[in-house]
Amino acid sequence: MTDVKTEAEPVEAGGRRERPKVGLADRDGFLAWVMLLPSVVYIIALVGIPFLLAIAFAFSDVTTGDPSFDFVGFANFGDVFDDRVFWRSLRNTLVFTVISMLLIVVFGKILANILVADFRGKWFVRFLVLLPWTTPVALSTVSWLWFLDSIFSPVDWVLRNVGLIDANVVWLGQPGTAMASVIAVHVWRLTPLAAVIVMAGLIAIPKDLDEAARIDGAGFWRRMFEVTIPLTMPVIAVAALFGAILTFTDMTVPYVLTRGGPTHSTDVLASWAYFRGIEGGDVGQGAAIALFLFPLLLAAAVAILRAVRRLEAR
């Protein structure tokens, strides 16, 4: 809306000429760097350098037992590609991410709509809704571990008493249900975050737009799909971006819930890298697997950022 071209420069320059002194802090270029520099230095020192180090590890034979650095070229990548578990975990990662992200965005949008509506006891409902996301993930996943226990699971208890099943499902013991459980826990955990992001966008919509649509006779669904959703699309894209990133790089839920099992059916790239690099002790291979997260994430992020910019430009 506000065109970037209409800059403040002429006004500022005019205002400045009348003032006798121009401090260093008034020079935009200098100020911009001074304000930005601490963050950049911090990030380069603690992300940039370790990142390069991690790339170096991927081309080395470093193990936890023998930390001396020897260059081995693409040997680690060759080993990783020959390993069927890697392809399995890559596929799992994609399934896990795509399904989780779709569900997180849809549920997040629904939840955001509920949270902006007016009703009694809203504060309490919000509090309950926020619980999954604000709880440290390792703790809530431990709770779920018991929730899906092979013998004492209350989910199974309910299903048994309703009469839907005769014996326990053993959610975490079969490939299909284990994956479904991991996705369910993850979606349950991240939906409130997506809802909060979308909510911020919903509230920023000028009220008169909604009222205008209402006066023109647009019903709830029509306003939803022709006013609210188009206007909040950038925010929804941001929520999707967060969902994708937090899902792609997450290993806590599969790690705590299933340890990648049964037989690697819930192993994702991050957890497989951890098992290889830490528990297997092969730092080089672990780093090579983990490196795969980066280009895939980059592609996803660029795609979504483009979508956002196209929407903003419209």
Added chain:
Amino acid sequence: MTTTAPAGKPVGKVPADEMERLRRRYGRRHVAARCGVYGAAVTAALLCALPFLWSVISAFKQNQDLYNPESNPFFFNMPATPDHVTFLFTDTPFLTFVVNTLIVGAAVVAITLALALPAAYSLARLDRPWGTPMGIAIFMVYLVPPSLLFLSLTRVVVALHLENTLWSMIVVYPTITVPVSVWLLIGFLKAVPKDVEEQAMVDGYSRLGAFLRAVMPLVFPGIVAVVVFSFTLTSSEFVYALAFVSSSPEMVISTGVPTQLIRGDVFFWQSLQASAVITAVPIAFLFNLFLDRFVTGFTMGAVKT
């Protein structure tokens, strides 16, 4: 918002019986909408909170009650006992974990704000040609996953002699929180009309003064959101905390509880459930408090001045 009071509409030339029909129709529609809203709200709350509700019940259960596949998991089939909850406080280092989490969280939030706020302002407002690419570059840093970095970061932490201290987490966590915070703050800053600070500068403030006096109060909801967001990210971080700290007195909740309350195959289930609830409730409470202010602040910000 939902007050579609048909009575308030200009009547115009609509005949009386037509009016009455419309009024009844809108009235019915209103009731249906209210029911829908309450139904949806209750469903959402239950779906989100059911595991916690159930955790609260099982935390107070006796062993024979909990470890019986036939007993109803939603009721006390035997008298409730607080033993496992007191065990958590008296016989486990849980309270130490709580204090450590708070210290780390507060320090990380302070560092995050000190770094991210100026950076976001620089990128959102000072109109440098490199502003947008730099903003995206900083955000991309968030995409570098902990599972990729923690091996090499462990080396860095050891080199700085910070292993097994809270400082290891305080130093490293801002690498997660700063990129997200910069990204969020850029959004919040862009939502503030430029006229606000231009006016302040015309009134004689320096750029810095305009930022502190005119822009900061307007993005305050955004800052609160960033504080809460950073704290939540920090308290739930798992991989770094596990890699850097292995001695129990320096652990935070997210690693301490799963590693110290699970000994091999022995799960202290009731205590685990209690610790999850005890941790979850205050954080969610805090978040909800801030969320409210954040939301009202945002509505005020949306009103064009």
